[in-house]
Amino acid sequence: MPKGGRDAIDGLIAGPDGRALLALRVAAPPAGGAANDAVVRLLAKALALKLRDVTIVAGGAARVKQIQLAGDAAAIAVRLEGLTA
DSSP: OTTOSSOEEEEEEEOTTSOEEEEEEOSSOSGGGHHHHHHHHHHHHHTTOOGGGEEEEEOTTSSSOEEEEOSOHHHHHHHHHHHHO
């Protein structure tokens, strides 16, 4: 969400098609890719990943994005579950 005032993970929400989505807010504006960079930084920090391990693979110019996470899938799943509990 652009101009969210702060960077935060707000838990799960229902997407337009009913799928569960991880809701993020970033303070950075969308101009020049700053919001996408902030999303990558936020997720990398929250999931204890390196920046290069978090990639936006679809939706770079949209509110709903598809993110690819590299690393130990089981450990990432546990960290994600902790963020959404």
